[in-house]
Amino acid sequence: MNKGKILVGLDAGHxxxxxxxxxxxxxxxxxxxTTGFDVVAAAEAAFKGALETAGVxxxxxxxxxxxxxxxxxxxxxxxxxxxxxxxxxxxAKGALFLNKNSxxxxxxxxxxxxxxxxxxxxxxxxxxQNDKCADGLGIFYTTMAKALGVSEQELSELALKSxxxxxxxxxxxxxxxxxxIDLMCQGVDIADVADAISRFMGxxxxxxxxxxxxxxxxxxxxxxxxxxxxxxxxxxxLKQDVSVLDLPEYVGAIGAVMSYEGGK
Amino acid sequence: MSEHEYALMNEQLDxxxxxxxxxxxxxxxxxxxxxxxxxxxxYAVSHVVTRTPxxxxxxxxxxxxxxxxxxxxxxxxxVRTGRGRTQVPFGRETISEIxxxxxxxxxxxxxxxxxxxxxxxxxCKVIHCTEKGRATAFLWNDKCAAGIGRSMEAFADxxxxxxxxxxxIALQSDQFPKLSDFCTVYAQSEALxxxxxxxxxxxxxxxxxxxxxxxxxxxxxxxxxxxxFVIIGGLAKNPGIINWVxxxxxxxxxxxxxxxxxxxxxxxxxxxxxxxxxxxxQFDA
Amino acid sequence: xxxxxxxTIIERFRSITENPREYAKSLQRKGQxxxxxxxxxxxxxxxxxxxxxxVRILTSHVSQAMTRSYxxxxxxxxxxxxxxxxxxxxxxxxxxxxTSSSCIHMGEAFNVWVRFAGFQGxxxxxxxxxxxxxxxxxxxxxxxxxxxxQFLEKFVKKSITDEDIERAIKVYNHTRRLLKRLWEFxxxxxxxxxxxxxATVTLASQFMDKQExxxxxxxxxxxxxxxxxxxxxxVRLMVTGxxxxxxxxxxxxxxxxxxxxxxxxxxxxxxxxxxFEVPEGRPDKLQAIAEGYIGRIPCPAxxxxxxxxxKKRFRFIQQFIEEYKPDGVIFLYQRFCSxxxxxxxxxxxxxxxxxxxxxxxxxxxxxxxxxxxTQLEALVEIIRGVVP
Numbered sequence: 016m017n018k019g020k021i022l023v024g025l026d027a028g029h030x031x032x033x034x035x036x037x038x039x040x041x042x043x044x045x046x047x048x049t050t051g052f053d054v055v056a057a058a059e060a061a062f063k064g065a066l067e068t069a070g071v072x073x074x075x076x077x078x079x080x081x082x083x084x085x086x087x088x089x090x091x092x093x094x095x096x097x098x099x100x101x102x103x104x105x106x107a108k109g110a111l112f113l114n115k116n117s118x119x120x121x122x123x124x125x126x127x128x129x130x131x132x133x134x135x136x137x138x139x140x141x142x143x144q145n146d147k148c149a150d151g152l153g154i155f156y157t158t159m160a161k162a163l164g165v166s167e168q169e170l171s172e173l174a175l176k177s178x179x180x181x182x183x184x185x186x187x188x189x190x191x192x193x194x195x196i197d198l199m200c201q202g203v204d205i206a207d208v209a210d211a212i213s214r215f216m217g218x219x220x221x222x223x224x225x226x227x228x229x230x231x232x233x234x235x236x237x238x239x240x241x242x243x244x245x246x247x248x249x250x251x252x253l254k255q256d257v258s259v260l261d262l263p264e265y266v267g268a269i270g271a272v273m274s275y276e277g278g279k
Numbered sequence: 280m281s282e283h284e285y286a287l288m289n290e291q292l293d294x295x296x297x298x299x300x301x302x303x304x305x306x307x308x309x310x311x312x313x314x315x316x317x318x319x320x321x322y323a324v325s326h327v328v329t330r331t332p333x334x335x336x337x338x339x340x341x342x343x344x345x346x347x348x349x350x351x352x353x354x355x356x357x358v359r360t361g362r363g364r365t366q367v368p369f370g371r372e373t374i375s376e377i378x379x380x381x382x383x384x385x386x387x388x389x390x391x392x393x394x395x396x397x398x399x400x401x402x403c404k405v406i407h408c409t410e411k412g413r414a415t416a417f418l419w420n421d422k423c424a425a426g427i428g429r430s431m432e433a434f435a436d437x438x439x440x441x442x443x444x445x446x447x448i449a450l451q452s453d454q455f456p457k458l459s460d461f462c463t464v465y466a467q468s469e470a471l472x473x474x475x476x477x478x479x480x481x482x483x484x485x486x487x488x489x490x491x492x493x494x495x496x497x498x499x500x501x502x503x504x505x506x507x508f509v510i511i512g513g514l515a516k517n518p519g520i521i522n523w524v525x526x527x528x529x530x531x532x533x534x535x536x537x538x539x540x541x542x543x544x545x546x547x548x549x550x551x552x553x554x555x556x557x558x559x560x561q562f563d564a
Numbered sequence: 565x566x567x568x569x570x571x572t573i574i575e576r577f578r579s580i581t582e583n584p585r586e587y588a589k590s591l592q593r594k595g596q597x598x599x600x601x602x603x604x605x606x607x608x609x610x611x612x613x614x615x616x617x618x619v620r621i622l623t624s625h626v627s628q629a630m631t632r633s634y635x636x637x638x639x640x641x642x643x644x645x646x647x648x649x650x651x652x653x654x655x656x657x658x659x660x661x662x663t664s665s666s667c668i669h670m671g672e673a674f675n676v677w678v679r680f681a682g683f684q685g686x687x688x689x690x691x692x693x694x695x696x697x698x699x700x701x702x703x704x705x706x707x708x709x710x711x712x713x714q715f716l717e718k719f720v721k722k723s724i725t726d727e728d729i730e731r732a733i734k735v736y737n738h739t740r741r742l743l744k745r746l747w748e749f750x751x752x753x754x755x756x757x758x759x760x761x762x763a764t765v766t767l768a769s770q771f772m773d774k775q776e777x778x779x780x781x782x783x784x785x786x787x788x789x790x791x792x793x794x795x796x797x798x799v800r801l802m803v804t805g806x807x808x809x810x811x812x813x814x815x816x817x818x819x820x821x822x823x824x825x826x827x828x829x830x831x832x833x834x835x836x837x838x839x840f841e842v843p844e845g846r847p848d849k850l851q852a853i854a855e856g857y858i859g860r861i862p863c864p865a866x867x868x869x870x871x872x873x874x875k876k877r878f879r880f881i882q883q884f885i886e887e888y889k890p891d892g893v894i895f896l897y898q899r900f901c902s903x904x905x906x907x908x909x910x911x912x913x914x915x916x917x918x919x920x921x922x923x924x925x926x927x928x929x930x931x932x933x934x935x936x937x938t939q940l941e942a943l944v945e946i947i948r949g950v951v952p
Contacts (some may be wrong), residue, residue: 029471030437051439052480085475126471148637150468158433162309164330182627184422184928186637186899187464193425196308196401197932200332200363215627222629362934373821374950377942382952402935413951415921419939422899422926548952555952 020077022275023065024268025058025096026105027085030125030153031238032057034065035268036076044069045265054085058094082271100274102267103142107133109270110234113260118230121249121257122266123220123239125153130224137273143227148187149219153238155188159195159212163205167242170209174244177210179203191215213244220245221252233257236266283310283442286325286342292317294349301356301557302343303379303549304336304370306363309400309429310513311335312546313343315354316554323347324543332363340369356557358549362401372556377406377417379548384509385412386551387539393505396495396524396532397545398514400428403495405502412548418502423462427491428513430463431520434470434487438480448481449488449519456482460490460497485519492523499528508532515541570787573780574761577768581811584771588619589657591773597659597720602646602674604770604832605664605692605863607709607853609736609842612774613728614716618662620770621646621655622809622833627929634676635669640898641929642807643669650681658683660719662712664692667865667903688715696858697869697876705854713850729849733842733856739774740838742781746788747835750827751888754793759826760814766834767809798823799944800889804830804881804911805896806864806904812931813896820937822944828888830881831896836861839880864903875910885918891947893922894940921946 019039026033028050035045046064050057058081066073080098081089082105089096100108110120111133121130129144145152160170181203183194191212198208216239233255239245240263250257260266294300297317305312307329315323325342329335336359340351357370360379376397384395390410397404403424407416420427435442456473459465466487473483495514510532514520525531535541580587588598599616601608608618623645630651631644649655650673661683663674677683691708693701717723746762749755765784769777801817801824808831817826829835842856861880869876893915897904908924915922923943925936 049439051437052474052483054474088475088477126468146632146637147465147468149632150464154433154437154467157436158429161432162330162429164328182930184930184932185627185629186422186641186928187462189426189430189463190422190899190928192429193401193422193935194930194932196362197934200306200308200366200934202332202366205331218627218629222632225630225633362938365934373941375938375942375945377938378945378950409951411951413949414942414946416916416946417923417939417942419923419935421924422928551952 020276021071021075022077022272023062023079024271025062025079025081025083025089026265026267026271027054027058027081027083027089028124028267029084029127031264032061032083033265033268034058034061035265035272036065036069036071037269037272043071045262045268047264050085054088055091055094058089062094078275080271080275082267098275100271103129103131103139104274105267105270106236107131107139107270108137108273109266109268110236110260111137112269112273113262113266114232114234114258116232117234119233120266121220121224121233121235123152123216123235123237123245125238126151128152128220128223128237130227130229132227132230141227143223145219145223149223151188152216152219155192156212156216156239156242159192162192162196163209171213171242171244173206174209174213175247176206177204179207181207181211183211183215185215185218210244213242214248216245217248217252220249224253229253229255231255234260236260236263238264240264284327284342286323286345288323288346289321292320292322294322294347294353299554299557300349300354301550301553302340302354303546303551303553304339304357304359304361304367305376305379305543305546305549306332306336306359306361306367307399307401308362310542311339311361312543313339314543314546314550315343316550319554321538324540326540326542329363332366333368335363336367336369356553358553358556360545360549372552374549374552376545377404378414379545379552380404380511381406381408381414381548382412382551383544383546383548384408384511385410386547387536387544388507388509388533391507392509392533394499394508396499396508396510397512398428398495398510398520399512401426403427403498405499407503407505416502418498420498424494424498426463427494430467431491431514431517434467437471438484445484446488446517446519449485450522452482452485455485455489458486458490460493463491466490488517488519489523492520493527495520496524496527499524504528504530506530511541511544513542570757570784570791573784573787574757574765576780577765580768580772581764584622585654588771591617592657596773598657599660599662600655600658601661602663603666603670604837605666605857605866606662606690607712607857609729609732609853610709610713610716610724611662612732612735613724614720615722616660616720617773619658621649622767622771623929624649624654625810625929631676634680635672638900639669639672640900641927642898643673645929646670646673647676650677650683653681656682658686660686660688662688662690664690666692666863669901688712694866695868695870696862696866702851702854702858705857706850709850709853726849730844733844733849733852735774735778737841737844738778739769739781740841742778742785743769743838745785746781747828749788752793754795754797756788756791756793758794758818759829760811760818763814763826763829763834764811766837767811770833770837796823797825799947800825800827800891801894801943802828802830802884802888802890802892803894803896806831806898806901807833808896808927809833810927810931813925813936816931816933816936817894817940820941820944822941822948824940824944827890828884830861830884832863836863864907875907877907878911878914881911882914885920890920892943893920894943895922895924896927897924899926899928
């Protein structure tokens with residue numbers, strides 16, 4: 016049985032809010048809710064969902080620790096968060112917890128992607144974030160799945176079936192989307208279009224990573240880490256091996272807990 | 280069919296009594312539309328969400344024919360248009376959405392029309408035409424202005440509202456922050472950042488509409504404006520966009536006609552071409 | 565001796581455009597020194613006189629993002645692609661790369677090669693005036709070319725004589741005349757060669773050994789004189805704009821739903837490359853080259869007639885319109901290019917006045933075929949007055 020306090024990690028991101036309940040080194044439960052514009056309501060909903068899956072009550076909690084772009088907005092009722100952790104730090108600690116040998120995490124999120132290099136204790140060594148033209152990869156992925164009439168999971172599966180290499184414009188998600196539609200209207204197989212979309216995202220992430228040196232082991236986090244099709248292209252583009260963390264979208268939330276007092 | 284999709288039929292017309300049965304199929308990036316004419320009169324209209332062009336063409340024609348025993352084979356002439364037109368496996372002729380948009384707009388609004396803004400899901404075009412609906416010039420959006428219509432849908436998802444709602448919400452605010460009005464990626468990203476400044480969602484919706492409308496207006500201004508001005512395509516039904524396009528250009532568009540959804544104007548134009556080609560005489564070349 | 569029909573010769577040029585690096589390496593294997601250039605404002609004659617073959621760096625059409633760490637996103641695809649090829653070591657075999665100060669985007673691509681792709685010791689950046697229609701411009705160019713000549717003499721360890729330069733001028737003028745002759749076939753109503761084919765040949769010429777190029781061009785022109793039209797001709801379309809080495813677009817123009825013919829291309833990868841001559845037999849060779857290059861159809865980045873705000877390029881365009889009689893004009897420019905679209909703003913009203921419809925295609929490393937064909941077909945429909 017795990018000793019230690021029960022802690023909640025909240026990662027309030029641009030697109031999704033993630034909550035995780037941990038006791039010591041154990042994960043008790045987690046949940047994700049679309050952030051939308053009412054950030055506090057989304058956090059509350061994610062938090063409640065995680066509590067339910069963990070079978071834990073509010074009274075049993077020691078602390079809620081928030082990270083993510085909207086972390087400061089959690090400081091109001093009903094959550095009354097007092098402990099916040101910057102995104103980069105949370106990512107590093109969370110990645111390290113999930114993989115003790117990792118030294119670089121690439122976090123591919125709903126609106127932004129970033130890479131963080133850290134030491135064996137999770138102390139930050141270097142960070143990089145995408146340039147503005149490459150914003151919105153996660154949102155783009157969701158939109159494209161809708162445009163192709165498939166789920167996000169199916170989009171990845173389709174891409175893996177691709178047999179022909181086609182390309183979309185690389186400048187930004189808007190032009191990539193425009194050209195993905197064009198490819199469809201040319202009669203290009205939907206699997207090949209799905210692959211072109213995945214490769215576009217890999218290219219943008221890899222482009223960002225060329226601005227910072229990456230240390231092995233390199234792990235991938237964030238919602239888009241769940242896309243096998245994206246992960247298929249990344250190692251080749253980075254010219255480095257990568258692996259996907261378990262619970263990739265919860266890395267920040269886990270890291271928030273670990274940054275506070277977690278793991279004890 | 281999802282809630283953005285519909286099909287209408289004029290039950291008072293009997294296709295078995297019609298001499299000319301023609302159709303226009305507009306396979307766009309975001310939606311596909313079909314208009315069926317009997318002796319030049321509207322018989323059936325459908326508006327479905329596009330997936331792959333081929334399946335969307337079938338979906339649209341099936342939806343249009345759903346309540347009738349008229350079959351695809353009995354339609355004498357079909358003209359294909361829209362981005363996905365080459366993938367439509369039926370139909371005899373393809374005409375660009377530019378020529379179809381001009382023809383459809385003049386048919387709907389009459390001979391005074393000279394400038395048509397087709398604000399669709401993926402692309403925006405400005406079309407100049409004669410009183411007969413003949414296209415004389417056009418401007419296609421530059422790449423940085425691509426996908427405005429679809430970005431509205433993505434934005435609606437992000438604010439957890441329906442796409443039909445956000446246009447009206449946009450008009451509720453007089454004052455709101457400015458967003459980047461050059462590119463949807465920047466505008467979208469900046470809109471998300473406004474959350475941190477605790478800007479209410481209605482104001483952010485207004486800001487996004489204002490920015491997109493500004494972008495569209497720039498296109499029209501670059502192409503030139505000559506009245507009368509009309510707007511077709513999916514965004515023609517977004518009051519937020521319409522309001523600021525009009526105020527930026529200082530020109531009011533002609534009000535939509537009750538008989539015709541502006542989003543099907545291009546499909547209508549294609550059907551009109553089909554009607555003309557179906558007649559014994561040559562079309563104006 | 566095989567009797568080469570025009571199609572065979574055109575095929576030779578086309579295969580060279582499909583494998584430019586292999587062609588360049590084959591020249592090197594014959595003992596030639598190669599100088600890559602990224603902009604046509606480089607006086608190739610001086611390189612040729614130095615015993616080097618100027619080889620234009622064109623794009624690979626690969627959709628890649630790695631160059632975003634080196635150059636800003638909003639630089640054109642052409643420059644990003646050129647930078648990419650340097651970083652990917654596609655052209656390590658070149659002995660030298662040269663460019664002139666022209667547009668910022670290409671300037672940065674050149675800098676990427678020098679700073680990050682190993683061309684530090686084998687590069688030359690030539691100052692070149694922007695406002696060419698001024699008195700000081702020629703003297704400026706002569707001085708700049710003089711420095712270039714000195715650099716080359718040290719580089720190849722050989723002096724460059726006036727005879728060397730005169731010889732080079734004659735070879736290059738010969739290429740220019742032959743290419744012009746080729747394009748002039750397109751003035752006919754039913755030419756024996758298509759626009760895309762002429763564009764292909766012209767593109768190849770920009771990185772070929774000019775002597776070999778001239779031999780092939782002579783044969784081609786000779787054969788074509790005897791050939792009948794490829795017909796039936798369609799609507800006549802003229803292209804004007806910036807660098808475009810994507811031959812797929814020219815092929816697209818002639819493979820629309822309607823019959824359309826590409827009859828002229830005003831771009832630095834087509835007619836602007838060669839539509840001038842350098843005066844021959846002059847005592848001051850560098851002065852002659854300067855005069856010749858000043859007489860080029862200007863690139864929008866270098867086109868301003870002082871005091872009038874007029875664009876000299878437009879006089880050429882109007883002349884081409886008179887001679888080639890296009891029914892429609894296609895503006896072609898790279899996305900994020902600044903000078904080209906600025907010219908479009910000024911040129912469109914002129915076309916409107918002449919009653920010539922037009923459309924704009926924005927170039928990228930990828931080609932959105934259905935969008936482009938829609939725009940082109942719409943243009944043809946407008947020209948033909950299509951209405952229900």
